[in-house]
Amino acid sequence: MSFVEYSEFIQEGDVVIIFLGHDSMMPIKVESGAQTQTRYGAIRHSTDLIGQRFGSKVTCSKGGWVYVLHPTPELWTVNLPHRTQILYTTDIANITLMLDLKPGSVVCESGTGSGSLSHAILRTIAPSGHLHTVEFHAQRAEKAAQEFRDHKVGHLVTVRNQDVCKDGFGVVGVADAVFLDIPSPWEAIIHAKKVFKRRGGRLCSFSPCIEQVQRTCETLLDHGFEEICTLEVLQRVHDVRSVTLPLPDFGPEEGGTDSTKITSGPAPEEVPSAANPSYSSVTCRTATPPREMAGHTGYLTFATKPRD
Numbered sequence: 001m002s003f004v005e006y007s008e009f010i011q012e013g014d015v016v017i018i019f020l021g022h023d024s025m026m027p028i029k030v031e032s033g034a035q036t037q038t039r040y041g042a043i044r045h046s047t048d049l050i051g052q053r054f055g056s057k058v059t060c061s062k063g064g065w066v067y068v069l070h071p072t073p074e075l076w077t078v079n080l081p082h083r084t085q086i087l088y089t090t091d092i093a094n095i096t097l098m099l100d101l102k103p104g105s106v107v108c109e110s111g112t113g114s115g116s117l118s119h120a121i122l123r124t125i126a127p128s129g130h131l132h133t134v135e136f137h138a139q140r141a142e143k144a145a146q147e148f149r150d151h152k153v154g155h156l157v158t159v160r161n162q163d164v165c166k167d168g169f170g171v172v173g174v175a176d177a178v179f180l181d182i183p184s185p186w187e188a189i190i191h192a193k194k195v196f197k198r199r200g201g202r203l204c205s206f207s208p209c210i211e212q213v214q215r216t217c218e219t220l221l222d223h224g225f226e227e228i229c230t231l232e233v234l235q236r237v238h239d240v241r242s243v244t245l246p247l248p249d250f251g252p253e254e255g256g257t258d259s260t261k262i263t264s265g266p267a268p269e270e271v272p273s274a275a276n277p278s279y280s281s282v283t284c285r286t287a288t289p290p291r292e293m294a295g296h297t298g299y300l301t302f303a304t305k306p307r308d
């Protein structure tokens, strides 16, 4: 199993995602002889996991069942152990697109944090790209490096434990793209400028506050970056469910009949008719936005480093 390649069968040492429901998943490391407790009972790694196909339905000791999923960066983002605030898929998708990341890209990132973005970058730049990620918190840097090894992507990434604002990224002239998720990104821009290849590249900085964005944009301009733009990505999902809607009463039709005609829209389950005019509502399946939705996460500032 690797986060950048699909395997068919579960092996000892793999990370699998136990799917108990859409809002209830957990990552586990498969170890021969080990057991994992769930609300449906125990999962025995040796008999229930090792040798089974990814995607299998596994029956737990109390009779309930779970799915055992292959890990992906998207599943990891919603299941990883949080050591910091993390980036979520909505922002990650835009970052990947706007930085023009693809297999073979070389990326410099800081801070590594919990590695949520790093895993998505690694999947995109594999098999021949490289990620240089800088994290000044020693334990976070070590934990991220361990996770990259466990997830069989260690060969694609170098983790450096240093302050990016003082010591830079540890490389020069190699990067196609730079990503910053640190409190004072403007202090790292002078270092970011040095890591790009001679033919330039794209930079992105994520900041929750507009004051951080202002300072970052000013510094990018001072250093000759072009095409500077800031955007915010908001996701609005829709739930599919049954709703009952009241039917309007337009009064008697011309010609004197009392029936209501429904000429378009989904097929109603209950339709008022001349034979049964007492119904005054219709139930149908429809998509509705939730009353509450995730709002502001942060601003994404993009810029282009021109050719030398």
Ligand SMILES: C[S@@+](CC[C@H](N)C(=O)[O-])C[C@H]1O[C@@H](n2cnc3c(N)ncnc32)[C@H](O)[C@@H]1O
Pocket: 084, 085, 086, 087, 110, 111, 112, 113, 114, 115, 116, 117, 118, 134, 135, 136, 137, 140, 162, 163, 164, 165, 166, 181, 182, 183
């Ligand atoms: C919000 S987290 C990054 C989360 C990450 N993007 C993710 O998706 O998991 C910010 C990280 O930057 C690190 N950091 C802050 N300032 C830094 C600096 N000057 N040099 C290196 N790392 C820094 C912090 O220790 C923290 O782990």
